[in-house]
Amino acid sequence: GAVVSQHPSRVICKSGTSVKIECRSLDFQATTMFWYRQFPKQSLMLMATSNEGSKATYEQGVEKDKFLINHASLTLSTLTVTSAHPEDSSFYICSASSGAYRGSTIYFGEGSWLTVV
Amino acid sequence: GESVGLHLPTLSVQEGDNSIINCAYSNSASDYFIWYKQESGKGPQFIIDIRSNMDKRQGQRVTVLLNKTVKHLSLQIAATQPGDSAVYFCAENTYGNKLVFGAGTILRVKS
Numbered sequence: 001g002a003v004v005s006q007h008p009s010r011v012i013c014k015s016g017t018s019v020k021i022e023c024r025s026l027d028f029q030a031t032t033m034f035w036y037r038q039f040p041k042q043s044l045m046l047m048a049t050s051n052e053g054s055k056a057t058y059e060q061g062v063e064k065d066k067f068l069i070n071h072a073s074l075t076l077s078t079l080t081v082t083s084a085h086p087e088d089s090s091f092y093i094c095s096a097s098s099g100a101y102r103g104s105t106i107y108f109g110e111g112s113w114l115t116v117v
Numbered sequence: 118g119e120s121v122g123l124h125l126p127t128l129s130v131q132e133g134d135n136s137i138i139n140c141a142y143s144n145s146a147s148d149y150f151i152w153y154k155q156e157s158g159k160g161p162q163f164i165i166d167i168r169s170n171m172d173k174r175q176g177q178r179v180t181v182l183l184n185k186t187v188k189h190l191s192l193q194i195a196a197t198q199p200g201d202s203a204v205y206f207c208a209e210n211t212y213g214n215k216l217v218f219g220a221g222t223i224l225r226v227k228s
Contacts (some may be wrong), residue, residue, distance in 0.1 A: 043218045044161070046215060111159060
């Protein structure tokens with residue numbers, strides 16, 4: 001079946017630095033990718049919708065200058081956390097869909113743990 | 118409904134018993150729901166979905182019930198096994214295939 005891969009699975013970075021997380025669809029073209037954030041023992045919160053070749057659409061309250069999203073190809077979206085702070089430490093999860101219409105199958109990545117020290 | 122800063126409730130069941138996990142939503146126009154299972158440190162895994170033109174849908178050992186009158190859906194797991202231990206989320210599939218996740222429920226299966 002379709003696989004969505006995230007890299008790195010775990011990353012530790014120093015406060016003030018930037019870190020990039022990749023989300024790849026391995027065997028299908030993803031016109032739309034979504035980025036979620038999940039704190040321990042909480043639900044997934046949608047951060048942004050990433051469409052290939054266009055600017056990402058951010059959810060209310062998510063700082064677009066802090067969480068840079070690039071969807072440069074139909075198989076790759078990246079999330080860059082800029083000037084990271086300890087409160088940015090979280091589990092970041094991407095999902096990918098072969099279509100933007102409701103009902104097209106959504107595949108989730110395995111998530112990336114970010115720890116900012 | 119949406120979950121903001123909520124901590125997850127826990128359901129403990131004995132192995133072999135049936136589990137019922139509940140989810141409420143607030144928008145009467147909501148018409149497409151998905152249940153996900155999330156194991157520790159992993160991404161969500163699709164279990165079953167249901168659209169509002171149905172009130173029941175069955176899969177392998179799982180049943181989803183949708184009550185549009187009271188805006189409630191449930192996931193029933195038959196003969197719960199230790200491997201079912203995980204966090205379960207209901208999610209609403211909204212426009213553009215965006216998912217809005219519910220608060221989630223921790224399922225613990227006791228052997």
